[in-house]
Amino acid sequence: MDQTLWYKDAVFYQIYVRAFYDSNGDGHGDLNGITQKLDYLQDLGVDCLWLMPIYPSPLKDDGYDIADYYNIDRTFGTLEDFKALIKAAHQRNIRIIMDLVLNHTSDQHPWFQASRSDRNSPYRDYYVWSDTDQKYKDARIIFVDTEPSNWTWDEKAGQYFWHRFYASQPDLNYDNPKVQNEMLNVAHFWLALGIDGFRADAVPYLFEREGTNCENLPETHAYLKKLRAFMHQNYPGRILLCEANQSPEDVRPYFGDGDEFHMGFHFPIMPRIYMALKKGRADDMIEILRRTPPIPENCQWCTFLRNHDELTLEMVTPEERQWMWEQYAPEPRMKLNWGIRRRLAPLLDNERRKIELANSLLFTLPGSPIIYYGDEIGMGDNIDLPDRNGVRTPMQWNDSPNGGFSTGKPYTASVEGDLGYKHINVANQIATPGSMFHATRQMVTIRKQHPAFASSSMEWVEVDNPSVAAYRRQYEGETLLIFNNLSSSDSMIHLPEQYQGTYFDLLTGKLETLRESLTLQPYSYLWLQEQK
Ligand code: NOJ
Numbered sequence: 001m002d003q004t005l006w007y008k009d010a011v012f013y014q015i016y017v018r019a020f021y022d023s024n025g026d027g028h029g030d031l032n033g034i035t036q037k038l039d040y041l042q043d044l045g046v047d048c049l050w051l052m053p054i055y056p057s058p059l060k061d062d063g064y065d066i067a068d069y070y071n072i073d074r075t076f077g078t079l080e081d082f083k084a085l086i087k088a089a090h091q092r093n094i095r096i097i098m099d100l101v102l103n104h105t106s107d108q109h110p111w112f113q114a115s116r117s118d119r120n121s122p123y124r125d126y127y128v129w130s131d132t133d134q135k136y137k138d139a140r141i142i143f144v145d146t147e148p149s150n151w152t153w154d155e156k157a158g159q160y161f162w163h164r165f166y167a168s169q170p171d172l173n174y175d176n177p178k179v180q181n182e183m184l185n186v187a188h189f190w191l192a193l194g195i196d197g198f199r200a201d202a203v204p205y206l207f208e209r210e211g212t213n214c215e216n217l218p219e220t221h222a223y224l225k226k227l228r229a230f231m232h233q234n235y236p237g238r239i240l241l242c243e244a245n246q247s248p249e250d251v252r253p254y255f256g257d258g259d260e261f262h263m264g265f266h267f268p269i270m271p272r273i274y275m276a277l278k279k280g281r282a283d284d285m286i287e288i289l290r291r292t293p294p295i296p297e298n299c300q301w302c303t304f305l306r307n308h309d310e311l312t313l314e315m316v317t318p319e320e321r322q323w324m325w326e327q328y329a330p331e332p333r334m335k336l337n338w339g340i341r342r343r344l345a346p347l348l349d350n351e352r353r354k355i356e357l358a359n360s361l362l363f364t365l366p367g368s369p370i371i372y373y374g375d376e377i378g379m380g381d382n383i384d385l386p387d388r389n390g391v392r393t394p395m396q397w398n399d400s401p402n403g404g405f406s407t408g409k410p411y412t413a414s415v416e417g418d419l420g421y422k423h424i425n426v427a428n429q430i431a432t433p434g435s436m437f438h439a440t441r442q443m444v445t446i447r448k449q450h451p452a453f454a455s456s457s458m459e460w461v462e463v464d465n466p467s468v469a470a471y472r473r474q475y476e477g478e479t480l481l482i483f484n485n486l487s488s489s490d491s492m493i494h495l496p497e498q499y500q501g502t503y504f505d506l507l508t509g510k511l512e513t514l515r516e517s518l519t520l521q522p523y524s525y526l527w528l529q530e531q532k
Pocket of ligand 1: 061202243
């Protein structure tokens with residue numbers, strides 16, 4: 001394959017740097033900590049790390065509020081540490097992408113400080129100011145639990161400023177060509193340093209226009225195409241991953257004609273995987289993937305089960321959202337905004353077969369999968385911690401104090417109880433054949449050996465049992481047949497004749513013959529390769 005298309009068959013791994021590994025005992029995870037854990041990541045088999053924001057920041061939104069785009073927050077290390085990490089990762093064939101927060105800065109950023117202080121400052125126009133808070137009324141509020149409005153009055157400026165997230169994150173004004181250039185310069189700086197691309201944060205909201213919902217505007221796409229063209233010209237092979245929590249129809253334009261984003265998160269499939277597991281039915285997944293438009297050949301979806309935010313329910317109907325809350329957030333404090341602030345293992349009752357089945361879907365449906373740090377061992381969450389902090393707790397390395405994360409006083413509390421580090425940790429799982437770590441690692445390995453998983457081809461196999469999600473993936477002469485039984489009971493299916501025959505079971509390494517009927521154990525899955 002063309003090496004610049006590496007992301008199409010890569011397995012990604014998302015790291016919240018503060019929580020991963022503390023190399024200097026100050027209680028915060030850091031870049032050197034990641035460098036020290038590269039052997040682990042290589043052993044797991046991941047191809048690319050996504051590092052959450054590491055820029056200097058007052059941390060009102062865990063680094064998504066940037067105060068300086070050209071540096072590293074001291075708690076995470078230095079630019080030299082970062083270069084060393086990139087080098088060490090590349091030596092292991094592991095790439096690194098980082099967050100690029102385009103839409104907003106911290107209110108502590110010198111641009112905003114200058115902007116609010118003086119109407120004649122060249123930075124005034126870097127942000128969106130207004131004498132009234134009545135503009136752009138059709139734009140929804142995203143952080144509904146905390147933000148009463150997208151406008152906040154600024155005493156110093158004597159005007160309101162526009163913000164789609166916390167009031168401590170003023171939106172940049174993309175109508176200002178200087179702002180557009182600033183962000184190209186930022187991208188340039190990190191690409192020159194050796195980074196392999198960006199997870200571009202909150203891209204639907206760059207521009208505002210009266211009478212619209214201020215999302216996905218043509219002006220926004222035009223700017224993102226500029227950013228892509230810049231990268232294509234100067235840094236071919238580096239990627240842009242789109243964070244647009246939108247319907248498949250609305251995400252599609254972010255791929256452009258293969259000239260905007262290389263990758264885009266598939267937000268709507270994620271909650272439907274949880275719906276499927278709870279209902280024991282495949283229909284919701286089938287429906288959303290049928291609705292998903294094809295994307296250009298040089299593009300790829302990015303699939304995930306969990307990330308550092310709440311499990312978002314923005315892409316389901318209000319009835320489905322209510323149902324998901326009832327099923328997966330039995331305690332009110334598990335809810336946050338339009339979502340659920342819990343991790344994979346606790347969401348799935350810490351039941352191995354359900355977690356593995358969810359992973360089977362993640363690794364075999366179209367798109368490149370992302371693993372959220374810690375989910376490969378099924379670590380827990382801590383809902384006593386506020387906001388999304390409960391799913392950002394220290395990585396559980398072993399059963400020593402602080403789970404081996406830090407020799408100092410950790411920046412936050414760990415997970416308590418059965419899913420805490422005393423029970424769930426990397427060291428004991430590596431030492432235990434058959435552990436969740438080994439199961440995840442096996443899936444990563446197998447997925448990477450079969451380009452059919454990375455291809456865009458996917459056909460549902462029509463089976464006569466709604467509990468079974470069955471599909472075919474094909475690429476250059478290889479045919480894979482995948483079965484997932486979403487039900488807590490045995491599921492029997494009749495197989496159309498064309499699928500009967502001999503298969504190699506990728507997970508057990510044995511040959512299997514499929515006849516006219518097949519019975520799948522509760523929550524079991526099969527990854528089969530057709531034998532000609
Ligand atoms: C999306 C990020 O995933 C989230 O953590 C953050 O709060 C918002 N964007 C604002 O940057």
